[in-house]
Amino acid sequence: xxxxxxxxxxxxxxxxxxxxLHAILExxxxxxxxxxxxxxxxxxERAQALDRARGHGVxxxxxxxxxxxxRDAYDAALGxxxxxxxxxxxxxxxxMHILGAEFVRAFAGCVLNVHxxxxxxxxxxxxxxxxLEYGVKIAxxxxxxxxxxxxxxxxxxxxxxxxxxxxxxxxLSARILAEEHxxxxxxxxxxxxRQLRIVGRRVLEETTT
Ligand code: GRF
Numbered sequence: 001x002x003x004x005x006x007x008x009x010x011x012x013x014x015x016x017x018x019x020x021l022h023a024i025l026e027x028x029x030x031x032x033x034x035x036x037x038x039x040x041x042x043x044x045e046r047a048q049a050l051d052r053a054r055g056h057g058v059x060x061x062x063x064x065x066x067x068x069x070x071r072d073a074y075d076a077a078l079g080x081x082x083x084x085x086x087x088x089x090x091x092x093x094x095x096m097h098i099l100g101a102e103f104v105r106a107f108a109g110c111v112l113n114v115h116x117x118x119x120x121x122x123x124x125x126x127x128x129x130x131x132l133e134y135g136v137k138i139a140x141x142x143x144x145x146x147x148x149x150x151x152x153x154x155x156x157x158x159x160x161x162x163x164x165x166x167x168x169x170x171x172l173s174a175r176i177l178a179e180e181h182x183x184x185x186x187x188x189x190x191x192x193x194r195q196l197r198i199v200g201r202r203v204l205e206e207t208t209t
Pocket of ligand 1: 094114115
């Protein structure tokens with residue numbers, strides 16, 4: 001008898017270019033990958049991420065914050081959409097809308113984000129520029145669980161890159177982005193395989209038997 005294990009149903013939320021979405025879609029296209037991308041949501045109609053999703057045959061939906069009276073109403077609509085699609089993991093990938101505390105509580109432990117710095121250094125916007133201006137010698141990327149703060153949740157994976165003498169914001173961002181594209185699918189794989197154990201702020205990786 002053949003046992004087909006259901007793959008984890010993942011939604012990716014993105015506002016812009018969607019290069020992380022692309023990396024995730026490419027990883028999920030492999031038959032052995034334990035998760036499938038079943039929905040892409042953007043808060044911006046012109047997001048390139050929407051085209052990338054449709055190019056992979058994934059439903060792409062725009063939820064425009066301007067269509068809702070306030071953030072709570074927006075978050076409620078987003079939450080309902082995710083429930084409707086029976087989503088088991090929400091991946092923020094350049095999603096510029098900050099999710100409210102109620103949404104985060106409702107999906108606690110099931111929302112990942114990628115950030116272009118070695119958190120807790122340089123949270124918030126323009127992290128690569130912050131790193132350059134600060135003068136750090138090592139920068140990097142972080143995939144973390146989302147909690148009620150901005151870029152404050154437990155860290156799942158990190159990777160470092162050097163800051164080189166001639167770096168500009170663009171060259172450093174590109175070096176970090178390559179690591180984001182490697183880390184994010186790996187974090188999803190670990191989550192889907194139930195290999196992540198959260199102990200306080202620490203996310204421990206368990207090996208499969
Ligand atoms: C990435 O640098 C990510 O770390 C940050 O926003 C950017 C999104 O890029 N949160 P893309 O849309 O995935 O290309």
